[in-house]
Amino acid sequence: MQEHQQQQESQSWWSEITQARARIDALSAILGGFPSLEPLRASETPARDLLGDSAVADVVISKLSSPGAGKGDDELCQWMYETYHSGDPELQSVVVRFVPAICNAYLPRAASKPGQSLSGFEAVLLALYSSEHKIRQGKGILVTIPNLSQPSLYHTPRVPSSSATEIKAGYYSPSLQPQEAVKTTKRAAIVGVALDLFHRKIAAMPDRSKLELCCAIREWAMRGCSWAERVDEVAKLALLQAIAPGPDVTLTGHVTTVGPSSSTSIFVSRQSFDDDEDEDGDHKERTLRIPLPWELFQPILKILGHCLLGPSSSPETRDSAGAAARALYARATHEIIPEAILPTRGLLRLDEAARAASLAAATAVASASTNSTPSKPKKPEVLLTPGK
Template sequence: SDSSSSHDSPPSTAIAGDSVTTVANDSAQSDSNAKCQTAIQTLASIVTTTDIPSTISLLLDDDAVYAAISCLLLRPDSGAGDNNLCRWLYDTFQSAEPSLQLLVLRFVPLIAGLYLSRVPLRQPQAGFEAVLLALYAHETTSRAGQAITVNIPDLSHPSIYHESKGPTKNNSTCLNIAVISSTLDPHGTVRSTRRARIVGVALELYYSKISRMPRESKLNFCESCEKWAGQNGETEQSRAVIPTLSDDSWRDEENVALGGRSERDSGRIPLPWELVQPILRILGHCLMGLKVEDREVSEAANKACQSLYLRSLHDINPKA
């Protein structure tokens, strides 16, 4: 009969395609859950001072876990190559799971701050370098090594909405292209000539997800900027005061002259453009916080900007 023949007919292509898609989605979700559970279980064996949530969504919002991981990173030997936490951060980011990568990115300001400040101390930091190289390699692959550019309008060209009295220029040959981030070459190690670029790219990746970053992470970044500037809370007003023989500033200058590092300059690092550019973008975001809960971040960013401003004045004229 017609009814029996309709039941015996094979399923349509659309239904079969939907079934395949559903199976593929279920498989991908299962794989994602497995990666998250593995990362959570491994983290629980490293962080023993607080309970680790059972799901990645809860872990991303857990302030206690963030504080516990930060304490481990602040230990003097935290950046060593055999450090379990650095290994976990590296493996977790390499999982290519977006939620896990987002978790690792939250600690980029702290890792970058500790790493760059410890470089003059010549401590082994293979663990930190592995994490930073993983971030750099991820960005290099996602961008195919290409530069990020923008076209800047040229006011010498006539507007398309107005009549031009002069000869029309060919816009295709007169583009003003600004490079936001230069091309990326693959690097397997961190050398002194590449250090600023590798850390800068990690900060660029952090900035691309900054709307998902917690308050503590942004505060860590602002604190790192103050240390990198080497001003130790010095303000423009206090800088204008002429020191007397009893001021500590004279003692600081003497320590620097003798080859030591003053307390004010503790953590001070070179600030090439590869670092300054992403730093200013992140601070710009932090300064624009309008919510009440963002006020602390905005104030910290303001202090960081003041320190960097004074540092720039010193770099332009060291005797100023």
């Protein structure tokens, strides 16, 4: 019985390797070959090695970002569609690894040229969406929050409560409806599911793919905005105004308050967020902005949170995530989206706290190293006196 089970496992392992090698050969035919083809074919874990292969990533991203990519006859999109439907989790991770590149090529083109054919990109995004719809069975993700007025499990209440513990429930993610095409009204939800899937697998993703997505998010937030060139300054001003003790604190430009005057009020600088108008008040013709509704904001914020605070993130990825968070905060404050302002502001404060802690730790280490360095003993002073 045990021998039969081992034989089945061996056959399954070999079939996975054979399938992965076949997909690598198909990718090589599309890309025109790549230097690491033979090492990948000879590997015992070809799909896992393909996931982290930087040479393949360079060629794939270059083809996805080309002007003619994403059409219905795009062979690379067809390869991704078929690879994801292979059912192999490691091959599926390879497709998810390129979600940042797909979204970065798809969203700007969909926003600037609505009639352009992008059915190749949309087929891959629909494959990810359909898989997630099947896993969730169309249901939303429900979270429950205990009533904070009730005593916790770790404390004995002085006065026992007679009422039952109330639990408040809310949908972390709404239910998913089956989609056969990417309609304009459903585009954000479909792309958001793909980004959420990337977040679920982010621990297995190469650090480079996280960096690519952080850079793309910053571009999405600034695209078509007149303040894009000074986005860091705008975000800093908005953050200072948000934590100001009251409306008496004024910065450059006219300050408008939103909500009651308190320490939690949100202040928006009109000069910092000047709309796309020239001196005569005429509207300038600029690149169209990429819509960022909550369906996109939510998975983006989770990804940035992981990149900022994840222990495996490189310093370059953390810096890029912080820059993306500043751009999102400026965009959310400009468009006055409360549900996006609060979490982006929280990301900025977490980033500042992490940087301060890292600087303090580095200073402490440098100080300890200086104090522990043994100093060279001084020679005793010899006083020469004239002989008698």
